[in-house]
Amino acid sequence: MNSYAALLRGIMPSNPNMRNEKLRGVFEGLGFDRVATLLSSGNVVFRCADSDEAELEDRIQEALNRELGIAGGTIVRGHEDLRALIDRDPFAGRTHERGTYLTVTFFKDRHPEVATPEAADELTEIIGYDAEARAFLTVIDNSTPRTPDFMAWLDKTYGKDITTRTWLTIQKVVKKLEA
Template sequence: MSAVRHRYAALLRGIAPSGRNMTNDKLRGVFEGLGFEDVASVLASGNIVFRSGETDVPALERRVEAALASELGLSSRTIIRGHPELRALLDSDPFPGLTHGRGTYLTATFLKDATPPTVPVPGQSDALTQFVRYDPAARVVLAVIDTSDPGRASRFMASLEKACGRDITTRSWLTVQRIVRKLES
């Protein structure tokens, strides 16, 4: 292991604050048990920031997934991004002039691997869903959803899963901003 401690964010799929084994304290405990440092939660939806000397991100993801399964019985997919990737994504300003809200729900869907979506993202030409772009450096699909239709977001997420597979997790743009602020604090 390297003496340099890298800052990472683990984005856990399928974490619900109401799940008894999904509480922030239990999730942080798993990360601390793996020997990671400066472990902290961001909101109550499966966002954990930490430091590690390890640089093999796929190996980190596998370690976290195995520990979540063995210690908490969770089969959560784990997607890890380094601070530089997330900082660059924020600095790229993918939603210029837009504010997160009901009519402009700004989303970032992170893909586990580096394979970009091979088909056009469903909803790209839909008046209530706008595909912004795929960012290959952060491996993320950026989109704007008008949530005035109550089922719009869930239908869009289902279409993304169909196009990209199940190794994805979506965060609001506000959450991504909070994660980066936590990584920098």
């Protein structure tokens, strides 16, 4: 059995169709094993015999749309890939804390044409693009209620086929996959 994390875009726990128990139900209905949700922001871990992540993304997204009306994006990453990202320690020496968020923006595309802006806004430090994880790594100044321009740039440049998680969330997902 392979272990995966599905990172769902646009999940709002206030929407009754987006609650964890309903999300788990969709994944269980697809025949996946050891389905569990993490936090209330669209992180679902599961096991299955399938090994094609793109096919899993499509199957999951179709089921979410059909059964719960969730049209957002689904990005799947295997346990080994997420574990390898953590082991590379891309944020070495930095701490995720109240005013400084370490973030990972995952791309659905298998071979994205990645453009890095000349300079991020004053609220964002770009650590870089991790090709193995297909993810941008950034440090966000979260001490202000303003949304960083970089996040808007990501959405404008790459559309809905991306999703962002904090580094702490990625660590929690991997821990859940290893439980």
